[in-house]
Amino acid sequence: MTRLGFLLDSESCIGCHACTVACKAEHDVPIGVNRTWVKYIETGTFPDVGRHFSVMRCNHCDDAPCISICPTNALFRADNGVVDFDDDNCIGCKGCMNACPYDAIYINPATNTANKCNFCNHRIEQGLEPSCVVVCPTHAIKVADLDDPADEVTGLIARSETAVRAPEQNTQPKVYYRGADAASLDPLRTAIADDGMIWADTTAQHPTADLGGDGVVARTAYTTAHEMTWKAKVSSYLVTKAVAAGMMMVAALLVLLGHGGEQAAVGVVPPVVAGVFLALTAVLLVGDLKRPERFYYLITRGNRRSWLVKGAAVLGGFAAVSAAWFVAGAVESEGALQVLAAPAALLGLATAGYTAFLFAQCEGRDLWQSPLVLPTLLAQAVVAGGAGYAVMELAVDGPAPVAVQWVLLAGVLATAMLVAAELLGRGTPHVEAAVAAMARGRYARQFWIGGVALGLVVPAVLVAVSLAVDSGPVLAAVAGICAVAGMWCYEDSFVRAGQSVPLS
Structure with missing residues (x-):
């Protein structure tokens, strides 16, 4: 049995966006949406400051809520454990987008169907690595067969201090982060400053920041915007x-x-x-x-x-x-x-x-x-x-x-x-951030x-x-x-x- 996952090494990531560009090229991802992207956060105060990078994408959860809520089986689990999708089945209900705790799913404006990272499964089936893994100049993105104890990357995950995003959701994500700043993985601990982000026009605040920054320990310097789905x-x-x-x-x-x-x-x-x-x-x-x-x-x-x-x-x-x-x-x-x-x-x-x-x-x-x-x-x-x-x-x-x-x-x-x-x-x-917004x-x-x-x-x-x-x-x-x-x-x-x- 094969159960594929990722190890994302934030200590090695240099924030070059090669993974994002390769993903867009491989899957013809339209402008304005991303299957994978790099989040930048900045910590500390001048002159003792730091910038940290984390690659964001679908976590291919073992207990994937997007699969459960999808009304037409457009999202499904492949034999290798990857959460994949079928454009031909999707009705564009957007339920999967609210079910996903990781903002990993978007509506493709070209097809009006839900898309996301699918582990480059078409490449995996040919014995090739995902495009993001191939182009990463520092080998910060690694594929692991989590059901193979002899797999080198699986052993690295076991030996290293790793973290996952939103573990409290109990979705059993299969994307592991090594060396990531904790604030980078928790969006409520970062906020966009009033002067906006680099390479982006937005200055929108989330509820935690609106209330004076309780719990905010870092600034979000760059991330991908996600539109509200149900209105x-x-x-x-x-x-x-x-x-x-x-x-x-x-x-x-x-x-x-x-x-x-x-x-x-x-x-x-x-x-x-x-x-x-x-x-x-x-x-x-x-x-x-x-x-x-x-x-x-x-x-x-x-x-x-x-x-x-x-x-x-x-x-x-x-x-x-x-x-x-x-x-x-x-x-x-x-x-x-x-x-x-x-x-x-x-x-x-x-x-x-x-x-x-x-x-x-x-x-x-x-x-x-x-x-x-x-x-x-x-x-x-x-x-x-x-x-x-x-x-x-x-x-x-x-x-x-x-x-x-x-x-x-x-x-x-x-x-x-x-x-x-x-x-x-x-x-x-x-919950408290949402109640505060309301x-x-x-x-x-x-x-x-x-x-x-x-x-x-x-x-x-x-x-x-x-x-x-x-x-x-x-x-x-x-x-x-x-x-x-x-x-x-x-x-x-x-x-x-x-x-x-x-x-x-």
């Missing part, structure tokens, strides 16, 4: 499916409370609204793919371990139950609605909550690993369901408007408590004004007033609209803050 479409999809799920969950509750005979408010309008928002969810999900024309690969080439595939199955099941609910409501079959109530409620919960398990597969984003993500998504679905019914009652007389307002208020209060727990809790340095950094205004004030405080006050003075449906409807708008602000800040922490 407004993903934030919006979290809200649209919450509305769809919430409407059917509240409708199921009303059926169980004996209101199944209300054709419009229970039997017809909820599945119609759910269908519209499920359609929007599908449009957002497919629209966010870099290769949207391949979306059906989720079915024809699906990886059952991926929550992108499991989530698609959940959405499909929920759509089917919603359609059956509409038919039962249209023919006024209260008995059928009673039979469908439990499946609708359970699939509504699954629709609202499965993204927590998808986020959990994104090993590179510690904020998304929180156990509070699932209950928060479920509480938001309750808010969205109450909000949807509150707005619906402006046009359709609902069977239990006061109960709907209590549902909305309960969801808002539960969400507020969960958000507070997220802010006040402790976590890994990555609550005190670049996303703070959106989070506090949109997510908290508009999405939680205003709805709670409006619903409380409506319940106290029996003001009719208007205040509750306004509260519902504010709650859903604020939900988007919160989700967008949460999604972006989770990706704001540098990984390389």
Whole structure:
């Protein structure tokens, strides 16, 4: 058995970028993205300063989260242990990019598919070394067969003091660093200075630097930029499916409370609204793919371990139950609605909550690993369901408007408590850096004004007033609209803050 890995000798590296250039030439890598690159950091204060080099690339992990999350098996493990990719299978979902704790994967702008270092496997299969190994003038890059105790480089790894990147992620990386400055391997211990980097225009700060440099011990003098992958479409999809799920969950509750005979408010309008928002969810999900024309690969080439595939199955099941609910409501079959109530409620919960398990597969984003993500998504679905019914009652007389307002208020209060727990809790340095970006950094205004004030405080006050003075449906409807708008602000800040922490 062969299990290939790299030994990167930072003591020998001179920062010449020959490996980067050779990699680009070998694989025709476009400008602006890299499979391998050299990171420079500077330590100390003048005149006692030093510059350190570290080669960054895919770590070909034994427990590779990119393989698990890939919905179409576009990322796979070759027989020699290398994590390789197949352009023909990739749909450009970008899940692998958030799953990778090493910023090693990029979207190739020429093919709109995910690419990365693949160990020059085409060369390995011909008995040749990777191009970066061939051109390195100081032999700082070495290939090891980690399953061969007689292998010279494997013995060197065993005898030397080596380190790996992000060992806390437990991905079992197979790229070992010898002589690397610890700060070079931990992006939270370095920061880009206000005057930027050499050979680069960026002056962007990461959250640790934004907070005054706690933990920062070195300056990042050169590295490769990595764009944020999931943005407004993903934030919006979290809200649209919450509305769809919430409407059917509240409708199921009303059926169980004996209101199944209300054709419009229970039997017809909820599945119609759910269908519209499920359609929007599908449009957002497919629209966010870099290769949207391949979306059906989720079915024809699906990886059952991926929550992108499991989530698609959940959405499909929920759509089917919603359609059956509409038919039962249209023919006024209260008995059928009673039979469908439990499946609708359970699939509504699954629709609202499965993204927590998808986020959990994104090993590179510690904020998304929180156990509070699932209950928060479920509480938001309750808010969205109450909000949807509150707005619906402006046009359709609902069977239990006061109960709907209590549902909305309960969801808002539960969400507020969960958000507070997220802010006040402790976590890994990555979690705390992401929370800092959300609550005190670049996303703070959106989070506090949109997510908290508009999405939680205003709805709670409006619903409380409506319940106290029996003001009719208007205040509750306004509260519902504010709650859903604020939900988007919160989700967008949460999604972006989770990706704001540098990984390389």
